[in-house]
Amino acid sequence: MKKIALLLVAAQCSFFQLSAQTPGGRMDGAVIARLFPQGVNSPEINKDGSVTFRFQGPNAQKVELNCQMFEGNKPMEKDEKGVWSITVTPEKPDIYPYCFIVDGTQVADPQNPEIFPNEGFKNSIVDVKGPQPSMQDVQKVPHGKVTYKYYHSDLGFDRPMCVYTPAGYNPAEKTKYPVLYLIHGMTDTYETWWKVGRANVILDNLIAQGLAKKMIVVMPYANPYPEMQRRKLTDRYDPMNTEIVVKEIINNIKPYIESNYNVYTDADNRAVAGFSLGGRQTLATGLGHPELFHYVCAFSPAIFGNEWNTNFDNGTYSAPEKINKEVKYLWVSCGTADGLCSASRGLDTSLTEKGIKHTAHFSDGGHTWMNCRDYLETIAQKLFK
DSSP states (O other), X not given: XXXXXXXHHHXXXXXXXXXXXXXXXXOOHHHHHHHSOTTOOOSEEOXXXXXXXXXXXXXXXXXXXXXXXXXXXXXXXXXXXXXXXXXXXOSSOEEEEEEEEETTEEEOOTTOOOBOOOSSOOOEEEEEOOSSOOTTSOOSSOOOEEEEEEEEOTTSSEEEEEEEEOTTOOTTSOOOBOEEEEEOOTTOOTTHHHHTSOHHHHHHHHHHTTSSOOOEEEEEOOOOHHHHHHTTSOSOOOTTOOHHHHHHIIIIIHHXXXXXXXXXXXXXXXXXXXXXXXXXXXXXXXXXXXXXOSEEEEESOOOOTTHHHHHHHTTSSOOHHHHHHHOSEEEEEEETTSTTHHHHHHHHHHHHHXXXXXXXXXXXXXXXXXXXXXXXXXXXXXXXX
């Protein structure tokens, strides 16, 4: 009851602050209309699978929709009330990032609370569901839990991460679980893998169907540079340098998890996977330390030039014979329309030439989280078996 009372007081204070800005303490009608626009429902998912997006901008000269359902931007039309709208139909049901371009400026959908976690611009998210639930849809199964945690980094400060524990996990019990370290892409955050990648939902459904083992999933914030720059510990940003993240995972994150959760501490029960820059970091972590990670899965890894060979030569990756001896499952995947596909194909060829056992998967589509969710669904069924 105390919490409810506090919330009510906070809401009243906010209302009174707004009211005080108008003569006589009454909230002006224009203020109400701006804060609580009427008749603007966005996004609206229609029965035929199409989606209507709306944006209230009576003074805007041009509004466009940018959405991963299609290439480029699509113009929106304004009605007599100043509401811009457009209806589009995706090729298939999925979760799509989108934003409005208002007179050249990117704007998240003010009517939609679902936001794409990112260090830069925050896209909105629309979830278009199909006639049958998919693995990324919340179903009537036991659900795990995502919690926010902090660990102390050797960089000298505490850093955040999210941790998924499966349904039934009880820290007071002795049951142990394997661990998947799951790394986000460039400019994403420690929240992106579950808020956009739906890692928790996919694992809930796979586990409930007996398709994946119960596991703990650790989602670190794999970019320390913003905080390092804020603390004046560095004046440069070098995302291609994997050394800092690899050291944090091995020296700080892994020990924290193994000290605070009921997990196995052997390499057979430890996996690392990641998307884009996280795929690059995954390869450096897993192939660089195959004695620690027996499952290594890279989604559209950000490798460039001839790095699939030079990373073996310079010691970023271990010797092929060591990788073959240690790693039980190595997966490399990419969309054929992805700008990083040629690099993934080069890595596939290099691994084959070096005699390193692996699985290469090239799907349709580009550098998207739509592909990531499919990749996670696939590899989760291969881990720890």
